[in-house]
Amino acid sequence: SVVVADTGDIEAIRKYQPQDCTTNPSLILKAAQLTGYAQLLSDTQREVDQAGGDIDTLIDRLTVRIGGELTRIVPGYVSTEVDARLSFDTDKMIAKARHLIELYEQDGISRDRILIKVAATWEGIQAARALKEDGIRCNLTLIFSLEQAIACAQAGVYLISPFVGRITDWYKKSQGVEGFAVDQDPGIQSVRTIYRHFKAHGYDTVVMGASFRSAAQVEALAGCDRLTVSPQLLAELAADEGKLERVLTPEAGSETEAPLTEADF
Ligand code: E4P
Numbered sequence: 001s002v003v004v005a006d007t008g009d010i011e012a013i014r015k016y017q018p019q020d021c022t023t024n025p026s027l028i029l030k031a032a033q034l035t036g037y038a039q040l041l042s043d044t045q046r047e048v049d050q051a052g053g054d055i056d057t058l059i060d061r062l063t064v065r066i067g068g069e070l071t072r073i074v075p076g077y078v079s080t081e082v083d084a085r086l087s088f089d090t091d092k093m094i095a096k097a098r099h100l101i102e103l104y105e106q107d108g109i110s111r112d113r114i115l116i117k118v119a120a121t122w123e124g125i126q127a128a129r130a131l132k133e134d135g136i137r138c139n140l141t142l143i144f145s146l147e148q149a150i151a152c153a154q155a156g157v158y159l160i161s162p163f164v165g166r167i168t169d170w171y172k173k174s175q176g177v178e179g180f181a182v183d184q185d186p187g188i189q190s191v192r193t194i195y196r197h198f199k200a201h202g203y204d205t206v207v208m209g210a211s212f213r214s215a216a217q218v219e220a221l222a223g224c225d226r227l228t229v230s231p232q233l234l235a236e237l238a239a240d241e242g243k244l245e246r247v248l249t250p251e252a253g254s255e256t257e258a259p260l261t262e263a264d265f
Pocket residue numbers: 006022023024141161163165166210211212228
């Protein structure tokens with residue numbers, strides 16, 4: 001699998017050298033508090049204050065400034081999220097995505113380096129379809145079912161992020177259990193089903209497992225196109241002899257389970 005860092009933390013990204021990174025407003029706000037961003041934070045705040053901008057203007061500006069820094073240290077894509085409060089309004093999502101891309105381009109960063117992250121609601125999928133016409137690639141997030149994933153692929157979206165942990169969390173609560181063996185984990189099963197279906201039907205859409213709660217969950221999906229992983233779990237994988245390498249090159253074999261490969265289909 002291609003490893004992606006689920007963070008805006010530059011130091012963590014420098015350490016693990018992922019291909020891409022994924023952010024969302026809470027990861028951006030967390031990253032903004034890191035000392036490496038102190039200057040960027042105060043400059044952005046001053047600029048927005050002088051222009052009489054509000055908190056949303058500040059968040060957009062900060063998201064793009066930090067995203068811009070991230071494009072300088074990952075070779076691939078930086079995922080930048082559209083505010084989840086807009087998730088049921090196609091036009092507002094399109095307008096926000098275009099605005100974020102405009103800000104990136106004002107800073108000299110090409111739209112080819114950015115994935116706009118939108119929720120995979122029906123409205124979000126329509127927004128992604130329209131944005132593709134503008135050459136804006138999307139990462140459709142909050143995917144919990146095969147049906148949602150297929151709708152995204154049929155709309156020709158670039159990438160989907162099927163979630164693991166939020167599904168597992170929900171089943172843990174509803175069944176009142178402490179956890180699942182990786183093989184029985186409904187979050188893992190959901191992503192595997194989606195991945196297998198996509199490969200069996202030859203969809204071009206990239207499948208990126210997301211929302212991991214443990215290193216074992218990451219390992220269980222070795223072989224999936226991409227996996228976006230927090231710095232804490234990347235550290236755990238890296239600390240355990242050879243684990244990160246086995247996720248990166250699953251053909252070397254996994255201790256827990258045979259990885260998913262094209263040969264599965
Ligand atoms: C990545 O793109 C997602 O935003 C992230 O993995 C979500 O994980 P969570 O379930 O911990 O919010």
